[in-house]
Amino acid sequence: MYGNEMSIAYENRVFNRRSGLSGGRMGCTLVTGFLGSGKTTLLKHILNHRADLRVAVLVNEFADSDVDSLLLNSTNLNASFNLSTVSLTHGCGCCDVRGPFRESLQRVVDSKHNFDCLLVETSGLAEPDKFIADLEAVGIHLDMTIAVVDAESLQKILSIDIVKLQLQHVDLVLLNKCDLATLGQISDAEDIIEELTGGAKIVRSQFCKVPLDLVLDFGKIEAQPEVKEDVSVPAILSHEALPKMTFQVANIGNTYVGVSSYDQADDQSAVASKKRVSNEMQRGSSHGESFSSSTFESETPLSLAVFQSTILMSIRSMHGLLRAKGILWFVEDRDSRFVFQWSGVKRVEAVSGGPWESAPKSCLVLIGTDKSELESIHLQLSKLAEPHKEIASCIGSKESAQNFSMKVAADGRFKDPCLKQESLVVFGLKGSPSRGIKESQLNGALMRVVNGKGSIFLTAVTSGLDYDLQILLDEDSDPDETWNEIRTAAGAVISKICKNFCPCRSDLTAHVH
Numbered sequence: 001m002y003g004n005e006m007s008i009a010y011e012n013r014v015f016n017r018r019s020g021l022s023g024g025r026m027g028c029t030l031v032t033g034f035l036g037s038g039k040t041t042l043l044k045h046i047l048n049h050r051a052d053l054r055v056a057v058l059v060n061e062f063a064d065s066d067v068d069s070l071l072l073n074s075t076n077l078n079a080s081f082n083l084s085t086v087s088l089t090h091g092c093g094c095c096d097v098r099g100p101f102r103e104s105l106q107r108v109v110d111s112k113h114n115f116d117c118l119l120v121e122t123s124g125l126a127e128p129d130k131f132i133a134d135l136e137a138v139g140i141h142l143d144m145t146i147a148v149v150d151a152e153s154l155q156k157i158l159s160i161d162i163v164k165l166q167l168q169h170v171d172l173v174l175l176n177k178c179d180l181a182t183l184g185q186i187s188d189a190e191d192i193i194e195e196l197t198g199g200a201k202i203v204r205s206q207f208c209k210v211p212l213d214l215v216l217d218f219g220k221i222e223a224q225p226e227v228k229e230d231v232s233v234p235a236i237l238s239h240e241a242l243p244k245m246t247f248q249v250a251n252i253g254n255t256y257v258g259v260s261s262y263d264q265a266d267d268q269s270a271v272a273s274k275k276r277v278s279n280e281m282q283r284g285s286s287h288g289e290s291f292s293s294s295t296f297e298s299e300t301p302l303s304l305a306v307f308q309s310t311i312l313m314s315i316r317s318m319h320g321l322l323r324a325k326g327i328l329w330f331v332e333d334r335d336s337r338f339v340f341q342w343s344g345v346k347r348v349e350a351v352s353g354g355p356w357e358s359a360p361k362s363c364l365v366l367i368g369t370d371k372s373e374l375e376s377i378h379l380q381l382s383k384l385a386e387p388h389k390e391i392a393s394c395i396g397s398k399e400s401a402q403n404f405s406m407k408v409a410a411d412g413r414f415k416d417p418c419l420k421q422e423s424l425v426v427f428g429l430k431g432s433p434s435r436g437i438k439e440s441q442l443n444g445a446l447m448r449v450v451n452g453k454g455s456i457f458l459t460a461v462t463s464g465l466d467y468d469l470q471i472l473l474d475e476d477s478d479p480d481e482t483w484n485e486i487r488t489a490a491g492a493v494i495s496k497i498c499k500n501f502c503p504c505r506s507d508l509t510a511h512v513h
């Protein structure tokens with residue numbers, strides 16, 4: 001825990017609780033912000049640094065899959081807190097006042113855990129105001145509403161009405177992803193936010209790393225009496241958002257494909273507030289009249305080679321795609337569970353944090369404005385996941401991979417590369433922990449820069465402090481071109497990170513080179 005993350009008010013609260021002083025209403029921090037801005041990242045940051053604070057978390061998801069719970073790894077998280085996880089399905093916090101959202105809130109209030117505070121992550125397409133009545137109804141006090149904003153992409157998404165609505169009644173704006181944005185983008189975003197919020201506090205952040213007393217109102221967290229832990233009560237409730245209309249379901253072997261969407265014209269059961277959001281979207285969006293989400297699930301591993309050469313290419317060419325996220329299982333690296341993220345200005349990440357803890361499967365959610373684009377990706381994914389495709393899928397090129405490895409090995413800024421599965425090269429820039437440069441910073445940034453250009457798809461595998469990148473050289477890959485692109489991107493990343501994080505830049509640059 002960082003020294004400055006806990007305020008005196010927090011310490012007082014812990015002291016009071018330990019002294020058995022009873023308290024009043026539970027406080028809530030409502031986290032809003034457009035799709036992919038960094039809301040879950042903020043939640044993870046708070047949970048990782050919460051010390052002994054009893055935090056209940058409620059996640060409201062637009063898609064009909066419980067993917068945020070997977071990405072938050074809530075089962076593990078709760079296990080480490082000695083708590084159980086409950087996933088809630090159906091209903092919507094922002095549209096159904098008597099639905100599961102209020103029930104979940106009531107469960108948090110009634111919980112024997114005596115939570116100190118509640119965090120609610122709204123879906124990236126929800127209006128935060130809609131949650132307030134429910135909080136009040138169950139006796140939870142709204143301490144603050146925080147909007148997380150992607151500094152790099154704010155200007156591009158301003159035409160979407162919900163982006164502006166989400167900024168209307170907030171107390172604090174985390175201007176996030178400042179590592180990706182230029183100084184010009186950051187200051188333009190600050191001007192826009194100031195105008196839209198009427199002067200809310202704005203704090204710049206990278207990966208939402210901010211002191212906890214900025215985002216939790218410790219002053220208002222009342223002292224709660226200590227109680228015996230009841231592990232049957234959840235700390236993290238993953239709450240799926242909108243009742244969906246399924247318009248296509250295919251069943252191929254063990255692969256289940258469902259496309260669902262929220263479409264006002266189709267969904268007569270939508271309640272008034274949801275309809276209003278949709279109508280406002282219609283007016284504000286240049287694409288179609290509503291948002292759609294599609295969920296792909298497969299218990300057959302996908303070919304990484306085909307995924308990068310066809311699916312990713314198609315995804316990149318989609319005009320209406322706003323967000324993609326999920327867990328991927330690849331034939332070429334069966335042991336790794338890749339978390340796939342597509343957000344903001346076509347930023348793509350696929351990071352594996354370790355092996356599978358349950359039966360491997362892929363689950364990918366796409367959210368966008370063009371239903372037909374989503375359907376088309378669906379079809380491609382379902383073909384890719386057909387069991388007989390698995391054998392034919394290893395189409396990497398050993399020769400190209402060896403050629404590429406030799407080039408990496410000759411560049412002193414990189415660690416020694418190795419080959420995995422013949423055509424999969426594992427490589428990465430060297431970090432320098434003693435000088436404050438982490439492998440994860442360098443290689444994470446390198447992955448984002450290279451993947452952002454669109455012709456190469458890097459995945460990352462992490463273990464402890466190690467952060468390796470993987471590239472699959474397929475039959476069409478030109479090792480020289482590939483290496484040139486990665487080498488150039490590496491130079492840019494090193495220079496930016498050295499410039500941002502260390503005053504004695506020349507020293508660090510010399511070391512890394």
Ligand SMILES: Nc1nc2c(ncn2[C@@H]2O[C@H](COP(=O)(O)OP(=O)(O)OP(=O)(O)O)[C@@H](O)[C@H]2O)c(=O)[nH]1
Binds near residue numbers: 037
């Ligand atoms: N480079 C960079 N990436 C970030 C930062 N904050 C978050 N991300 C990445 O952005 C992606 C989306 O972050 P999430 O926290 O899942 O965003 P979200 O708002 O919860 O997304 P939805 O729930 O789908 O609306 C992930 O790949 C994060 O790792 C940041 O400050 N810099």
